[in-house]
Amino acid sequence: MTLHLQALIAILLMALMTYLTRIGGFLLLRGRTLSPRATALMEILPGCVLVSIIAPVLASGEPANIIGLGITALAATRLSLIPTMLLGIAATGVLRTFL
Amino acid sequence: MTQHNSPSISPSHAYEFLRGVRTALPLTLAFIPFGLLLGSRAIQQGLTHLEIPLLTGLNFAGGSEFAAVDLWTLPPNILLLASTTFLINSRHILMGTTLTSYLQNRPRWQIFSLLFFMCDEVWALSLADTQKNPSKTLSIGFYSGVTMCLYSCWVITTFVGGFTGSIVHNLIRYGVDMAIPAVFLVLLRGMWMGRRTALPWISSLIAASLTYHFLPGAWYVLVGTITGGINAWIMIHKK
Numbered sequence: 529m530t531l532h533l534q535a536l537i538a539i540l541l542m543a544l545m546t547y548l549t550r551i552g553g554f555l556l557l558r559g560r561t562l563s564p565r566a567t568a569l570m571e572i573l574p575g576c577v578l579v580s581i582i583a584p585v586l587a588s589g590e591p592a593n594i595i596g597l598g599i600t601a602l603a604a605t606r607l608s609l610i611p612t613m614l615l616g617i618a619a620t621g622v623l624r625t626f627l
Numbered sequence: 628m629t630q631h632n633s634p635s636i637s638p639s640h641a642y643e644f645l646r647g648v649r650t651a652l653p654l655t656l657a658f659i660p661f662g663l664l665l666g667s668r669a670i671q672q673g674l675t676h677l678e679i680p681l682l683t684g685l686n687f688a689g690g691s692e693f694a695a696v697d698l699w700t701l702p703p704n705i706l707l708l709a710s711t712t713f714l715i716n717s718r719h720i721l722m723g724t725t726l727t728s729y730l731q732n733r734p735r736w737q738i739f740s741l742l743f744f745m746c747d748e749v750w751a752l753s754l755a756d757t758q759k760n761p762s763k764t765l766s767i768g769f770y771s772g773v774t775m776c777l778y779s780c781w782v783i784t785t786f787v788g789g790f791t792g793s794i795v796h797n798l799i800r801y802g803v804d805m806a807i808p809a810v811f812l813v814l815l816r817g818m819w820m821g822r823r824t825a826l827p828w829i830s831s832l833i834a835a836s837l838t839y840h841f842l843p844g845a846w847y848v849l850v851g852t853i854t855g856g857i858n859a860w861i862m863i864h865k866k
Contacts, residue, residue, distance in 0.1 A: 529675065529676055529677045530675045530677065531675060531677045531678060531681070532675070532678070532702070534702040534703055534705065535674065535675070535678050535702075535703055536678075536681070537705055538703040538705045538708050538709070539678065539681050539682045539685060539686065540685070541705060541708070541709040541712075542682070542685075542686045542691070542695060542708055542709055542712040543685035543686040544709075545709050545710075545712045545713040545716065546686045546687070546688050546691065546712055546713075546716045546719070547742075547743060548713070549713065549716040549717050549718075549719040549720050549723075550716075550719045550723060550742045550743060550745045551723065551739060551742050552719070552720040552723055553719070553720045553721060553722060553723020553724035553725070553726070553727060554723045554724075554726070554727050554730060554738065554742060556720070556723075556724060556727075557724050557727040557728075558727055558731060559731070562728065565860075565863050565864070567728075568859075568863050569856060569859055569860055569863060570724065570725050570728070571758075571820070572820075572823065572824055572827050572855070572856070572859040573721065573724075573725055573852065573855070573856055573859070574722070574725050574751070574754055574755075574818060575815055575818040575819075575824055575827070575828055575831075575855075576827055576828060576831040576851065576852045576854075576855030576856055576859070577718060577721060577722060577848065577852045578751060578811045578814060578815055578818075579815065579828045579831040579832050579835065579851065579855065580718075580831050580832070580834075580835035580847060580848045580849075580850075580851025580852050580855070581718075581747060581811060581848055582808045582811055582812070582832075583831075583832055583835035583836045583839055583847060583851055584835075584836075584839045584847065585805075585808055586832070586836050587835075587836040587837075587839040587840045587847075596802065596805055597805070597808060600805055600808060600809045600812055601812050603809075603812075604809065604812035604813045604815070604816050605816055608813070609653055609809075609810065609813045610653050612809045612812065612813050613653055613657065613805075613806050613809040613810065616802070616805040616806065616808070616809040617801075617802040617803055617805050617806055617809075618802065619802070619805075620802035620804075620805040621801040621802030622802075624800065624801070624802065625801075
């Protein structure tokens with residue numbers, strides 16, 4: 529259970545950086561009233577973030593990943609969370625074994 | 628509109644907390660192999676058993692931790708680690724803006740403590756829940772329940788991973804890594820608003836994929852989000 533000073537400094541600085549990004553958006557927009565257009569944008573932006581986070585699965589170029597993601601996306605339009613997760617995991621696992 | 632819980636209308640804090648726990652439970656299970664994997668990699672890279680939970684507990688952002696562990700050296704390159712962490716997590720600035728209007732009327736200390744835990748998954752589940760809520764208020768109980776599950780699971784499993792070695796690689800290879808996209812896809816279904824969302828999402832997907840493919844590092848989330856945002860902004864202005 530040792531702790532190195534330089535590791536501690538690195539961890540604390542990383543934590544500070546992450547915290548700055550977490551409060552940054554709030555500090556930028558607090559106290560402002562958004563125009564109806566900006567509010568409309570704020571409703572669309574979260575989906576754009578989520579789509580972008582998923583993108584590497586697609587960009588990996590692995591057929592098993594791409595087909596697995598497609599099956600998961602299809603499942604997500606019909607099923608609730610847990611069946612979607614299970615189906616996505618199973619489909620991707622099977623595809624990776626056989627492709 | 629008051630944002631404080633009045634007992635006659637709002638469900639109790641404990642009820643909301645449990646609802647958050649229930650909602651986060653599947654995702655919590657999906658976190659376990661990733662936590663174990665991160666812990667085992669961290670030990671290989673020279674972090675100590677104390678430094679691992681310190682890192683994952685103070686810097687609750689999995690993506691940046693995987694990158695940091697890969698970049699870890701003895702002694703660590705502090706500036707490289709800090710700047711990489713900022714870049715990877717800069718998407719949280721955008722995420723924070725989308726929560727601001729729901730947080731504004733809360734006490735300052737509460738806002739700044741809640742935001743400390745705003746990882747992708749906490750943000751996504753809470754925002755989706757807020758948008759579904761007829762009164763459009765952020766449920767602090769729900770947010771805390773989600774946070775408690777994911778945070779404790781992450782810190783504990785990364786710590787344990789430091790002792791278990793790399794037994795979990797196979798679990799992830801067998802498809803468990805699809806669990807997190809699955810959660811995001813289900814949340815996206817709830818955010819779908821027809822054509823208004825279709826084009827921005829498609830442009831985000833294309834821009835993020837291309838960026839991921841051609842640019843090293845973690846620019847893809849920012850580029851994808853901003854491209855989709857610009858697309859949405861143009862559509863909003865045309866109306």
